[in-house]
Amino acid sequence: MAETKLNTLEYDPELCNRCGMCSTVCPHRVFAEGDRAARLVDPDACMECGACALNCEPGAIKVDSDVGCASAMIMAALTRRKEASCC
Amino acid sequence: MGETTSTLNVHDRVTHLLARLGINRNGWRVRPGLYRLGNPGPDAPVLVSANYKLSFDILRSRLDGLDAYILVLDTKGINVWCAAGKGSFGTAELISRIEETRLADEVETRTLIVPQLGATGVCAREVLRRSGFKVRFGPVRAEDIPKFLHDGKAAQEMRRVRFDLRDRAVLIPVETKNALPFVAGASLAAYIGDGAIGSAGIAAASAAGLAGFPVLMPHIPGADFSTKGFVLGGAVALGAAAAALLADDGTSLASRSVRAASYLLALPAITSFLALNFTGCTTFASPSGVRREMNKHIRVMAAMAAAGVILNIARRTARPLKG
Numbered sequence: 001m002a003e004t005k006l007n008t009l010e011y012d013p014e015l016c017n018r019c020g021m022c023s024t025v026c027p028h029r030v031f032a033e034g035d036r037a038a039r040l041v042d043p044d045a046c047m048e049c050g051a052c053a054l055n056c057e058p059g060a061i062k063v064d065s066d067v068g069c070a071s072a073m074i075m076a077a078l079t080r081r082k083e084a085s086c087c
Numbered sequence: 088m089g090e091t092t093s094t095l096n097v098h099d100r101v102t103h104l105l106a107r108l109g110i111n112r113n114g115w116r117v118r119p120g121l122y123r124l125g126n127p128g129p130d131a132p133v134l135v136s137a138n139y140k141l142s143f144d145i146l147r148s149r150l151d152g153l154d155a156y157i158l159v160l161d162t163k164g165i166n167v168w169c170a171a172g173k174g175s176f177g178t179a180e181l182i183s184r185i186e187e188t189r190l191a192d193e194v195e196t197r198t199l200i201v202p203q204l205g206a207t208g209v210c211a212r213e214v215l216r217r218s219g220f221k222v223r224f225g226p227v228r229a230e231d232i233p234k235f236l237h238d239g240k241a242a243q244e245m246r247r248v249r250f251d252l253r254d255r256a257v258l259i260p261v262e263t264k265n266a267l268p269f270v271a272g273a274s275l276a277a278y279i280g281d282g283a284i285g286s287a288g289i290a291a292a293s294a295a296g297l298a299g300f301p302v303l304m305p306h307i308p309g310a311d312f313s314t315k316g317f318v319l320g321g322a323v324a325l326g327a328a329a330a331a332l333l334a335d336d337g338t339s340l341a342s343r344s345v346r347a348a349s350y351l352l353a354l355p356a357i358t359s360f361l362a363l364n365f366t367g368c369t370t371f372a373s374p375s376g377v378r379r380e381m382n383k384h385i386r387v388m389a390a391m392a393a394a395g396v397i398l399n400i401a402r403r404t405a406r407p408l409k410g
Contacts (some may be wrong), residue, residue, distance in 0.1 A: 006373070006375065006376060007373045007375040007376065008375055021211065024203070024206075024224050024246065025203060025206035025207075025224055026246075027203065027204060027227060027246070027247065027248035027370070028247065028248065028371065029243070029246065029247055045371070046373060047370075047371050047372060047373040048373040048374050048375060049172065049207045050172075050207055051171075051204075051206035051207040054206070054207065054208075054209075054210050055206055055210055055211055055212070057212055064374070064375075065172075065207070065374075066374040067169075067172050067173075067367065067374065068366055068367065068369075068372035068373050068374045068376065068377045069366060069367025069372075069377070070363045070364050070366050070367060070377050070380075070381060071364050071367060072367060073374075073377065073378065073381060074381075
């Protein structure tokens, strides 16, 4: 994995069982179906929503999911809460 | 079981308008439960939705001519994607809603169509294991559901979330409404402390961030939200600075230059902050990206705003001394 990673997405194709869930649920088409395992085709587009990891039965995908909202993060920092929340 | 239709009446449309304006933020709720739309037979599809009125209404309005069941989850009046991110549109709520509505007795199908964006909160295999219902993730947008039902699958483009001009523009009213007290306060303070140009400058820099940024976003130069905001706010600041320099207010050129400089510092920071704040509205900003951007830019914004205000006040307090 390149060091200039833009997000926390990690994928281990060795564990993939080709269920196709990741390429179904990803709203940014980060994954595509492959012959032997799902392929990571656009990792930089990942917005860390966590849908793929939640629906990956063998646990081949890991991602720190959270809301990507600046005001929520500022509020969380100011109120010293761990979890950011906006809407 | 509730009954519903695919028709939106005047009352629905008025509530949509109010919801888009951010009025009565938490009040637009639909009663959770199972609804019949049209005349669904035993094998009619079951579509899962959130109990935010806008979510439910957009879904049903796209089902014209179809017979279906709609299972509305209790997401506390929040839309599908945001609620899925927090888990209220999630595995546990879906399973308990299946039980509460005695869905297995009401319908013959054992498949539920869950919006694709609900997958952030719904673990399909867990729902199957605990309820016996298979989850199929439908398209991102409700408008594609008829085609999805007809084809039995979603085309690639139906699975990609978009953020078109229209999607961005509808966010302007609610973002403006949320920011209005702060903008009005700052604008008033500037009017008292600086005058009409400063006040108008703050209003224009805010409008650039709240309306100009969402509309122009893809076309503004800059690598990230904040930088694009600095660019847009910089254009506003140049206008305000020119107005300050050219103002025939009887002050020295030095004094007017300081005033212009205070605008060049403070106004881009305002637009940039509002642009950064827009990340939460977008369909693509990742928490890692937003965190990185905040670490990079937010101190600069605060420093520029503070420097601008201090410079502006210093100019004003220095003026009487010069006589």
